[in-house]
Amino acid sequence: MTKGPLDGIRIVEFTSAWAGPYATCLLGFLGAEIIKVESLAYVDHSRYISFSTGTEFATPNESSVFNTLNLNKKSIALNLKQPEAVEIAKRLLEICDVTIENMRPGVIKKIGLDYDAARKVKPDIIYLSSSACGQTGPHREFMGYAPTFAAMAGLPHITGYEDSPPSNFMGSIDLRSATMSAFAILTALIHHQNTGEGQYIDLSSQEVIAALCGDVFLDYIFNNQSPERSGNKDKFMAPHNCYRCSGYDNWISIVVGNNAEWQGLCDAMEKPELAEDKRFSCAENRLRHLDELDRIISDWTCDQDYYIVMEKLQNKGVAAAPSMSGEALFKDPHLKARGVYQQVEHPVIGKDWIIAPPWRLSETPAQIKRCSPLLGEHNEEILCGLLKMNPDEVRRLTKEKIVY
């Protein structure tokens, strides 16, 4: 197999759930070796629950959620409540380039694996802590998950219809944290290339979401006004909405960004009189008569297949695409042609569908080399192979539930 751009980098993770594990999963797609430290004493909840389907898994090695977020990794079982396990973890830190943890602030220090401890065994280590609100501040110990810190960051308030409550957000929020963590780690790696120096990075999920809404806060900063929910509307463009098509919950998104595109839409709808209609002659007018406009378009789309509508509109240079369900995405011809859905073989799950890495690199492609690890799958490889421990020693540690 070809090497990835991060070939040679070794990362040790002390993470669970989504935000920590997906950060290293991204780096693993890019060729870094990822060693996941976990334990039967406190199993990563994504090994047991899918919040998306409500499924609860009977054993820790059959979760497709865990599989999708921990591809390519190695797993070592270390019960960090045991001091000997902590010592083994330190030996791993000694031989890694990067470590990441996403425990509640203060916990990793109690365990004895905080940045100061890590630095003692590896002075140039790159150490990232990911938490809900950051390692400092009055909210550092807040109990929370993706929906709650998204709410604190301001995103739900501005999502949804004008006349309805704010929309909640789910796990994808964590994947944004994870992606930003991956960026931060790579930034520190470049600095290390320049200077040989490692460092500590304190990342806050709430701040990640706020950073992705930065411009929204400027409305308040400039004008003392907080933006409110506006459904699918845009300030400048109309039409800019989803319109019902035939079938169950099938909607097409349509945007007209200028008068040429408006002409295109009228052509596609075979309504040349609309192009002359003064109510819709320019963006300002279309915005002023939005309800009528939406109704006219809706009447046209409502008994058509959304793929046919998309084709008709795209042929006339109008931006249109279906709002895709999981089923639509899986069956979509474009995504099929692009190979976005892929199957990995998993010893317990069998064939598991996952989404391919989101970048195409020409020289050092991103790769899925294998499925996620079973819990402790690489104990021997890491303890005997990498750390050169005696197999008898490993047997003792396993018996005493230190390797556990």
Place this chain on the structure above:
Amino acid sequence: MTRNALEGVKILEYCNMISGPYCTKLMADMGAEVIKIEHPGEGDLARKKGPFPGNIAHPEKSGLFLYLNTSKFGITLDPATEDGKEIFYKLVKDVDILIENKPTGEMETLGFGYDTLKQINPGLIMTAIKSFGKSGPYKNYKAYSFNTGHASGQSYVLPIPSLDLSRAPVKAGGNLSDYDPGLVTVVAVMAALFHKRISGRGQYIEISKQEALLSMQRVESVTYANGAESVSRQGNPFGIVRCKDGYVNIITPQERQWEAFVKLLGNPEWAQEEAFKKRASRVQMQNGIRLKRNVEEWAMKYTREEIVKMGQEMRVPVSSVNTAEDVVNSEQMMERQFFVPMEHPAVGKLDKFPSKPFKFHKTPWQLQRPAPLLGQHNKEIFCERLGIDQQTLAKLKENGVV
């Protein structure tokens, strides 16, 4: 003296609006040198989008532009002209990374395909951001971020909860559908940079915005493929709850958190019903609706601050649903210095300006310089760096090249 992590990294940005510029902003703020090419005259389209001070549109005062283009150098250039093309080649020669988000095929038509640019700069990392990528049946399809948001499945599952499906799914608020691809892109660009510094080799990176957004929904998007139902926006009705002065968000994935919450509510009788005993039944539609109604009856007596204080004290995961005002004035954000002072030649002095989502201890994030005025660094880049004399520059300006 604090160091910049990405000191010495050189980037050329040939983008409009959000995804490309956000990608380079992330690197610029950590010390990379980013030269941003804008079209002479009107500049980046983001300059037309607000928010604007006083709600008065002004191309040098767009909040969106100011935020996305901190720390960059700004030049005006029309690379479609003969002279412009030569200058573009000269700029490409010197950089590690080029990022573009032009419609599919345009770069090649202009003479800026990777094969050509690779000849000029063998170590170049060229990154192309396209709505649907450069291959496949939709490769030439037009899309705004609203369309790719929906076509990726991201917007299909909003708003949560939608009790019935009679209303259309909605976009994520703000410009999230456009920031996400920029964030996804930067990871590959940085990894390629890491590789280049060891091997000397550049490469071509292609990003489809649809796939970048889909990657954020990677868990939800495979449920149907793996034999379950598609994830629907008809999600768990309980979560966001109305209270006296707004909304709070409550989530209790663990049973002991639910038990603490019931205690917080004063152990009401309804909480003893079978429907509410276990999480699996609480999240079912009808139970969730009733749960929300019951909790709202209690919550309407209290403010967000009160509920959050009481809840957190009992280790119940609850937070306030914040407005922009709440976030800007948040105690936590203040302690974290998320909002920092910023001075800009057109907008003036701002006490607060959004900054960074992380704290690097050795190489802290820095606002290297405010977002550039249109063509602000023309002289510095064209004359001082490329050696074009002032008269030639004036002529180029006359001819609309810069």
